[in-house]
Amino acid sequence: MSYSPSPDVEKNVDTIDLVLASGQETASSASVHSSDASTKGSEVAVEKDLELPKIEYRLPAKNGRSSFTRWLNHIFFSVYRKTFTVIFFANLIAFIVIVAQHGGRPAAPDVGSAASANLMVTLLFRQENFVNVAYEIAVACPHSAPVWLRAKLAKVFHYGGAHSGSGVAAVVWYIMYTACTTRDYIQMPSSAGLANVITSYVLVTMFCLIVAGAHPTFRRMYHDYFEALHRYSGWVALCTFWVHTIFAGNEYRMMESNPPVSLGRYLIGTPNFWTLCISTSCTILSWGRLRRVRVYPEVLSDHAIRLHFKYRDMPPFYGLKISNRPLLEWHAFATIPDDDVDHKGRKGFSLVVSNAGDWTNQAIKTPPTKLWVRGYPLHGLLYTSKLFKKIVVVATGSGIGPCLSLFYANATPRRIFWSTPAPEKTYGDKIMKTVLTADPEAVIWNTRTQGRPDMVAVTYQLVMEAQAEAVFIISNPKLTRRVVFGMESRGIPAYGAIFDS
Numbered sequence: 344m345s346y347s348p349s350p351d352v353e354k355n356v357d358t359i360d361l362v363l364a365s366g367q368e369t370a371s372s373a374s375v376h377s378s379d380a381s382t383k384g385s386e387v388a389v390e391k392d393l394e395l396p397k398i399e400y401r402l403p404a405k406n407g408r409s410s411f412t413r414w415l416n417h418i419f420f421s422v423y424r425k426t427f428t429v430i431f432f433a434n435l436i437a438f439i440v441i442v443a444q445h446g447g448r449p450a451a452p453d454v455g456s457a458a459s460a461n462l463m464v465t466l467l468f469r470q471e472n473f474v475n476v477a478y479e480i481a482v483a484c485p486h487s488a489p490v491w492l493r494a495k496l497a498k499v500f501h502y503g504g505a506h507s508g509s510g511v512a513a514v515v516w517y518i519m520y521t522a523c524t525t526r527d528y529i530q531m532p533s534s535a536g537l538a539n540v541i542t543s544y545v546l547v548t549m550f551c552l553i554v555a556g557a558h559p560t561f562r563r564m565y566h567d568y569f570e571a572l573h574r575y576s577g578w579v580a581l582c583t584f585w586v587h588t589i590f591a592g593n594e595y596r597m598m599e600s601n602p603p604v605s606l607g608r609y610l611i612g613t614p615n616f617w618t619l620c621i622s623t624s625c626t627i628l629s630w631g632r633l634r635r636v637r638v639y640p641e642v643l644s645d646h647a648i649r650l651h652f653k654y655r656d657m658p659p660f661y662g663l664k665i666s667n668r669p670l671l672e673w674h675a676f677a678t679i680p681d682d683d684v685d686h687k688g689r690k691g692f693s694l695v696v697s698n699a700g701d702w703t704n705q706a707i708k709t710p711p712t713k714l715w716v717r718g719y720p721l722h723g724l725l726y727t728s729k730l731f732k733k734i735v736v737v738a739t740g741s742g743i744g745p746c747l748s749l750f751y752a753n754a755t756p757r758r759i760f761w762s763t764p765a766p767e768k769t770y771g772d773k774i775m776k777t778v779l780t781a782d783p784e785a786v787i788w789n790t791r792t793q794g795r796p797d798m799v800a801v802t803y804q805l806v807m808e809a810q811a812e813a814v815f816i817i818s819n820p821k822l823t824r825r826v827v828f829g830m831e832s833r834g835i836p837a838y839g840a841i842f843d844s
Contacts, residue, residue, distance in 0.1 A: 400807040402800050405832040417831045418824070423841055426504030427511075434461065434512035438519070451523035452595050456614040458520050459584075461513035463618040466625040468506035471719040473625075477502060478722040482729050490731075490812055494836040497727040497813065503841055507557070514550040521547050524591070527598075535594040542587035549580035567672055581626060584619060592616075629718040633669060640710030643771045647697040647741060648707045650714075653685045657692035659752035661720035662745075665694075669715040674702060677723060677745030695774075697741030724815065724840055725749045731812040731836075732756070735805045737798065737826060739763060742817035743774065749815075750781035758805045759785035762796055798822060799829035806835055813837065 407413040437457065441449045467473045481499040484492065521543040528536040555561070556572040588610070596609035603609075610616045639651040650665075657663075657678045664673045676694040684690055698704050728734050728749060733756045738746050740763045749755070759782040766787055767775050778785050786805065788796050802814055813836040816826045823839035830837035 400804055402803050403833055406834055407832065413828075413832050417828050422498040422501040423504040426501060427508035430464075430505060430508030431512050434516070438516070448526075449519075449523060451520055451527055452591075452599075452613065452615070454516060454520040454523055455591065456618070458513050458516035459615045459618040459622070461509045461516060462584075463622045464509040465506055465513060466622045468502050468509070470625040470628060471721045472628065474502060475719070475722050478726055482727060484730060486730075486732050490836070493730040494813065497730050497836065497838060499727060500724045500838070501841060510557075511554060514547075514554050517543075517547055517550055527594075531598070533594060533597075535590050535597075538590040539587065539594050542583050542590060545583050546580055546587060549576045549583065552576045553580070570672055578626075581623060585623075588615060588619060632719060633715065633717045635713055635715050638711050638714050640712070641693075642707070642710060643695075643774075644769045645698075645707065646769050647695060648710060649693050649695050650706075650711070651681060651691060651693040652716075653687075653689055653691035655692075656680070656690050657720060659748045659754075660722055660726040661748070662723045663694070663720050664717050666715045666717070667711060669717065672702065673717065675721075677725070677748055678720065679744070679747040680751050695741055695744030695747070695770075697744070699741070724838060725817075727838065728755050728757075728813070728815055733809055733811045734758075735760065735802060735809060735811045735814045737761075737802050737814060737816040737818070739798075739818040739822060741770075743770065743778065745817050747774065747777055750777055753781070756809075758782055758809045758811065760788070760798075760801055760805055761785065762788040762790055762798065764791040765789060798826050802826055802830065803833070803835075806830070815839075 405413055407416065434457070441453060441457070477499055481496040484496050486493075521540075524536070524539050524543050528540045553573055553576045556569050556576075562569045589606070592610045592613065593606055596603045596606060604612075634654075636652060636654045639653065641649040641651060643649055657680055659680055662675050662677045664675050666673045676696065678692045678694050681691045681693050696703050696706050698707055723745070725745060725748065728736075735758045736746050736749065737760045739761075743761050743763070746759075749757070759778060761778060763769065766789060775787075778787065786801065788801075790796075802816075805811070806814060814826070814830050816823050816837065816839045818826070818839070827837040827839045
């Protein structure tokens with residue numbers, strides 16, 4: 344159900360107080376930041392004690408017949424899962440058709456082509472340039488289009504469903520292919536056939552390791568192991584796939600043509616060869632851009648640091664992978680365009696790192712001066728905010744970092760709700776000023792002095808005040824799901840990061 348602001352809402356609403364998540368009443372006043380429009384841009388915003396605003400809109404009941412149907416519609420049947428299901432069942436139908444057409448004995452090359460095609464799609468949806476094109480197509484929709492259409496296109500960041508759906512389908516196809524090659528070798532033994540069978544079993548083993556390691560539970564508990572397993576199993580599989588393709592081509596060209604054509608001519612005539620070329624190109628494009636660059640750290644506090652890069656300029660709405668151990672772990676961050684020009688005339692960009700784990704903690708305690716970067720900068724969730732006429736941006740803690748790029752772009756009118764402990768002390772005057780410039784009436788909630796706010800209630804209040812079309816939240820997984828569900832179950836489009844994509 345799409346959200347369309349109505350002026351009638353204001354006529355029948357009751358005034359209720361902002362409540363803390365713990366259920367206690369809020370204090371009668373709080374520290375809220377505001378800035379005078381007549382002051383110079385270099386001055387820090389003046390902090391004033393103002394009376395807390397009252398909620399002027401009753402939080403309406405959730406849509407749907409029951410909590411179970413709401414759970415199905417807004418949580419279980421997410422766009423990510425729908426995409427996964429559509430791709431997987433489309434492959435299952437093709438699987439059944441091929442088996443039926445060949446009387447239960449499908450030709451191995453046909454099955455292999457289906458497996459490699461799915462592998463190609465899997466890698467394309469992890470290739471930065473391809474994903475950026477998908478974002479550009481979705482965001483090209485004009486504001487004159489109905490909200491429901493733009494709201495659906497904004498779900499393009501669920502593309503991980505296509506990646507995982509095609510990946511699982513590729514494994515199923517390849518298990519079937521391995522069974523076919525084993526059957527063919529038993530019927531017609533040859534040295535090429537034996538090599539084909541051996542490499543097939545190696546590939547199946549690698550694919551199964553990748554799928555098992557990508558399970559959300561394993562990924563959350565052992566993320567470093569997941570990353571290493573995914574990367575090295577993938578590299579072994581890709582190299583083995585090329586060896587396998589040559590041996591398989593040498594075997595099946597003898598079986599399919601009389602007289603047999605040359606190996607090279609046979610290979611370039613198979614779909615498997617070209618899909619494998621594209622898959623390999625995806626990996627080369629990403630790792631071929633690996634480089635070590637200079638970093639200029641700016642310590643904000645003992646909880647956060649801002650890392651500045653000057654090796655290139657960066658437009659708004661992009662993210663980048665960084666690492667100090669490129670073969671072991673990578674960390675993705677949203678970038679923020681910088682304004683300071685270096686001696687080469689480049690402004691560069693920065694990213695905000697807060698203490699959220701071993702790597703980030705080490706980066707704050709021992710600021711790096713050089714880091715590795717890889718791949719092309721990638722569009723993220725907040726890029727889809729351009730689809731809407733007005734939005735509400737919700738952030739907690741260091742979640743404000745990715746939002747700074749959106750504020751810099753200034754492409755979409757917005758209201759801001761930022762909940763964090765000691766915002767000015769933790770993140771500094773520059774970030775505070777950027778937030779208040781983006782929204783002079785931003786709700787900056789200091790959880791250290793004000794307690795925890797009711798995130799859903801405050802967000803809904805801002806949506807109604809601004810007559811916004813959508814909500815974007817950058818926070819931890821639990822709170823992201825709560826706010827997104829709280830908005831979507833009331834008919835308001837809401838978007839938060841996918842943590843298992």
